[in-house]
Amino acid sequence: MTNCARIRIRIRGRIRVDACPGIRIRGGMTLLEILIAAAIIAIALIPILRSVQFGNKATVKINNYSEVAKLAQGLIEECKHIPFNRYRDNYKGLAKDKWETVNQNYYPKTYEGIDQFKKLLKSLELNAQLKLVKKDETIREIWIQVSATWKEGDGTTDNAPRELRLANAIRNPESD
Numbered sequence: 001m002t003n004c005a006r007i008r009i010r011i012r013g014r015i016r017v018d019a020c021p022g023i024r025i026r027g028g029m030t031l032l033e034i035l036i037a038a039a040i041i042a043i044a045l046i047p048i049l050r051s052v053q054f055g056n057k058a059t060v061k062i063n064n065y066s067e068v069a070k071l072a073q074g075l076i077e078e079c080k081h082i083p084f085n086r087y088r089d090n091y092k093g094l095a096k097d098k099w100e101t102v103n104q105n106y107y108p109k110t111y112e113g114i115d116q117f118k119k120l121l122k123s124l125e126l127n128a129q130l131k132l133v134k135k136d137e138t139i140r141e142i143w144i145q146v147s148a149t150w151k152e153g154d155g156t157t158d159n160a161p162r163e164l165r166l167a168n169a170i171r172n173p174e175s176d
Helices: 031-080 084-090 108-120
Strands: 007-011 014-018 099-101 125-135 138-150 162-171
Touching (some): 031 108, 031 125, 031 138, 084 138
Antiparallel strands (some): 007 014, 125 138, 138 162
């Protein structure tokens, strides 16, 4: 420490103290202080940004799942409106309790929606199968099962494939 006298100077009602004559006191911040402040802010923001990123990924997953569920339900609903005689004619040789792929002509609107969604979610595999429950040669019920599998993201991650299964039975009112 130097032996210098403190000088008080009165400037417009304020008292200014200089440590030593000729040496000026700096009023700003040093680069070190700025870097420390930036590091503290960065450390505080990292968890917030990670939670936002996690929330975005969860939203995408939920949206994909709900879109696939909507398509599967739409497929089943379209198949419900096909007359039973068309099922009988197209699936004559189908054995009792055997699963067969559903004819794509039975769900044309949903098929277009599936193609549109496959452009966004390239790994989507959606399969629709049906099973006829017969008594003699009369169809009593038609079981339709839709299974879908896909991977989230762009396929470069090791995410486990997601899966959705949806099934419904259509009862023939003329069978009783």
